[in-house]
Amino acid sequence: MSEYLPNIIFVSILFFGLYFFVRNLNRLYRNINLGKEINTRDNKKQRLLNMCKIALGQGKIIKRPVSGILHVIVYIGFIVINIELLEIVLDGLLGTHRLFSNYLGSLYGYLIATFELLAVLVIISVSIFWIRRNVIKIKRFFGDNMKGWPKNDANFILYFEVILMTLFITMNAADLRFQEMNSGNLISSYVADFFKGYSNDSLHIIERVCWWAHIIGILIFMNYLYFSKHLHILLAFPNTYFAKLNNLGEINNLNSVTKEVKLMMDPDMAFSNDGTDSEEIEKFGASDVMDLNKLQLLNSYSCTECGRCTSVCPANITGKKLSPRKIMMDTRDRIEEVGKNIDMNKDVFVPDGKSLLNDYISKEELWACTSCNACVEECPISIDPLSIILDMRRYLVMEESSAPLELNNMMSNIENNGAPWPYNQMDRLNWKE
Ligand code: SF4
Ligand code: SF4
Structure with missing residues (x-):
């Protein structure tokens, strides 16, 4: 023995x-999987190629x-x-x-x-x-x-x-x-x-x-x-x-907005055949990690904390509070906190009065972003901090109406004048005089 x-x-x-x-x-x-579904089943060949080039071949890190x-x-x-x-x-x-x-x-x-x-x-x-x-x-x-x-x-x-x-x-x-x-x-x-x-x-x-x-x-x-x-x-x-295959500047449509517009055009869509509400009203944008999609959560766990993104971020370089690396680290910390909450409460999340927005990421950080995509371009493993920033901003604008004054003015001008400037459309060419 x-x-x-x-x-x-x-x-x-x-x-x-x-x-x-x-x-x-x-x-x-x-x-x-606490995140929302996202369609990543398209273009498998391109995805495989990206994985071989970037993860296996270390293609981006060698830059x-x-x-x-x-x-x-x-x-x-x-x-x-x-x-x-x-x-x-x-x-x-x-x-x-x-x-x-x-x-x-x-x-x-x-x-x-x-x-x-x-x-x-x-x-x-x-x-x-x-x-x-x-x-x-x-x-x-x-x-x-x-x-x-x-x-x-x-x-x-x-x-x-x-x-x-x-x-x-x-x-x-x-x-x-x-x-x-x-x-x-x-x-x-x-x-x-x-x-x-x-x-x-x-x-x-x-x-x-x-x-x-x-x-x-x-x-x-x-x-x-x-x-x-x-x-x-x-x-x-x-x-x-x-990882996203679209061009970097391309911003996705929000499904919740598409649904809302369709509902406005056809209010009957709100009810199923038996007359009850057919769908829950979706939140616009993201205030917590469960509002993000699975890819964004996978991104947060994958982050190497190398700081390459932050080192090229124009907002960070010019002294603003924003750091795209921090956005990813905060998202991971929050999803871990949520996960522990679920573990402690027999597989159910019990609201803890906290959220990714404000408790981890401040409005000041979110509005400092120029949406230039430099962080996404620089990341050696194709992480997209900007997509989280944009989803959280969407929440601020569409759910809380709390955009900075300059943006609110610009959006009112677009609504009233069809352009970001505070002029009547008829006066647009006055500068020629
Ligand atoms: S997209 Fe935003 S967070 Fe990323 S580098 Fe540009 S300013 Fe910084
Ligand atoms: S560059 Fe990518 S991996 Fe490095 S800290 Fe930024 S998000 Fe994380």
Whole structure:
């Protein structure tokens, strides 16, 4: 029985790690589905292409070459090295040691050597990220909404990646010396020199400790994702697939307005055949997260908090309160708050007297937006902060009639004079005189 103890412990750890991971994914799915339906079933080929180009191919992130290339190294390194995770899981389940080496022969050594090279590149890239963030203090990583958890989260994940990669290399090095091999494991053969003179027992313990810490670390990492901006590792794919395909300047029609106009033209539409109200009156625009659509909520969970959007936002650059990154972070914070409310109240949302508007995002922020789309253009994973801003403004104008005075004047002029200027249509060409 005791010979199977490591396997039993491994299966238990794996089970709990995956159980909590799936539970978090379910919660995420439920929260995103609190949003309104949106049609994203059109043009599947184009959507797939966008996903391959932007999420898989990292097409937009490379626009800023320094951070872009470093990000690509970490991304590729992390994905490729995790192929080795498959071997760890199989070894843990079957009680084998380096299972793939039995089948791949000398290719195995080259494969591990490649993984190790990538692991070192990841460590270098992550160290540069840390320096950019904490020593050079690049402006876009800072701001009022980047204190506390968002700041710590960004650093935690960098430490996490260094620890995982170091464990991987140390595990290989200890194993190499233990087996007295001189294979082509490029990096670990250098590290193995540090273990000269260690007894076999010590080497075995080091290798095992690293092995267990590596797999436990990866399971912790997977479960940490839900609480971190690094959820984008998973969500960048659906986010780029479902992203809007229309031209950037194109603003969607509000279904609620279309319905209202149709009702004005045909009041009978308000009643079904049995004479009762056929549809609930819809709200115009959005004041809370449930008024947003599913894509907007998916956007909020996908945001990497990189601040590229805010760094190009003309409103932010000229000192206004608006930050498109904050719009996305606030939306995520609010949908999380709503989700917890539902969890605590047996799957029903109990009104908490709060809303996205005012409690998270102020009118001042919303009206500072020039609707230039620079943030949408800049986002490396096709997030659209402007669509949330526009929906919330629509609510302010159509439900609360609380547009700024200048806009109210302009809208009255359009209504009365057919143009934004305060002149009678007949006087429009007076300037010629
Ligand atoms: S659309 Fe609005 S939020 Fe986005 S960059 Fe332009 S001004 Fe800023
Ligand atoms: S919206 Fe896009 S650009 Fe802005 S912080 Fe999030 S991921 Fe970065």
